[in-house]
Amino acid sequence: MVVKKSPDEIDMMAEAGRVLARCHQLIHDAVEPGATTGHLDAVAEEFIRSQGGEPAFKGYRGFPGSICASPNSMVVHGIPGSYKLKRGDILSVDIGVVLDGWVADAAVTLPVGNVSPIARKLLATTRASLFDAVEQCRPGNRLGDVSSAVQQRVEADGFSIIRSLVGHGIGRDMHEDPQIPNYGSAGTGIPLEPGMVLAVEPMVNAGEHPIRVAADNWSVYSQDGSLAAHFEHTVAVTEEGPRILTPWHLQEALRAA
Numbered sequence: 001m002v003v004k005k006s007p008d009e010i011d012m013m014a015e016a017g018r019v020l021a022r023c024h025q026l027i028h029d030a031v032e033p034g035a036t037t038g039h040l041d042a043v044a045e046e047f048i049r050s051q052g053g054e055p056a057f058k059g060y061r062g063f064p065g066s067i068c069a070s071p072n073s074m075v076v077h078g079i080p081g082s083y084k085l086k087r088g089d090i091l092s093v094d095i096g097v098v099l100d101g102w103v104a105d106a107a108v109t110l111p112v113g114n115v116s117p118i119a120r121k122l123l124a125t126t127r128a129s130l131f132d133a134v135e136q137c138r139p140g141n142r143l144g145d146v147s148s149a150v151q152q153r154v155e156a157d158g159f160s161i162i163r164s165l166v167g168h169g170i171g172r173d174m175h176e177d178p179q180i181p182n183y184g185s186a187g188t189g190i191p192l193e194p195g196m197v198l199a200v201e202p203m204v205n206a207g208e209h210p211i212r213v214a215a216d217n218w219s220v221y222s223q224d225g226s227l228a229a230h231f232e233h234t235v236a237v238t239e240e241g242p243r244i245l246t247p248w249h250l251q252e253a254l255r256a257a
């Protein structure tokens with residue numbers, strides 16, 4: 001069942017999203033060669049708590065970190081720790097914030113220094129597919145329009161949509177209905193209505209789409225070892241159109257490249 005939010009509730013989610021957006025900016029600024037993912041995690045947790053929020057991922061089904069930090073061929077759910085960033089890496093950073101009982105969720109893949117042309121293209125495509133999808137988050141459209149927008153952009157650029165990981169509704173719970181696949185047919189699926197809040201999150205492999213889960217039972221990698229990228233916004237469907245509640249534009253990812 002999709003739980004719709006009132007305009008006041010969407011405003012409260014936007015407060016969580018503002019904290020989250022600032023946190024992403026801080027992490028962006030802290031990503032550099034030599035920094036460990038554990039350090040980034042500490043920076044994020046300290047900031048989120050300083051704002052009166054809680055890191056949504058910490059303790060979620062036992063996840064030990066405040067952020068997910070997933071380098072290179074790791075797609076999502078990387079546990080922050082001793083991994084030291086090096087020039088040429090890409091790093092997917094996913095962060096969730098709970099503020100006054102409302103959750104916001106957003107992710108970005110950042111380049112560390114200069115990265116390869118294929119990495120740069122992967123980041124640009126995945127980011128563009130997110131904004132194509134956000135554009136579809138309006139009343140009168142259907143969920144399949146969102147999914148299809150991601151798939152069309154990604155496949156036109158020669159990359160692969162991961163099938164087995166999906167976006168989700170979000171609100172008081174981090175994962176609510178509906179599930180949002182990143183592939184599908186336009187004009188199908190549930191109608192989008194004002195008050196729906198969606199975490200739209202394309203996850204893309206440079207190679208083939210299959211993934212594998214590592215022995216830590218968290219880290220998800222592309223099965224073929226190809227680079228992977230992940231961009232995500234929390235978006236409200238409103239009468240006026242899509243409203244991004246995690247208003248960090250994520251273009252810093254490309255500027256740094």
Ligand code: MG
Pocket residue numbers: 105167168199201232
């Ligand atoms: Mg999410």
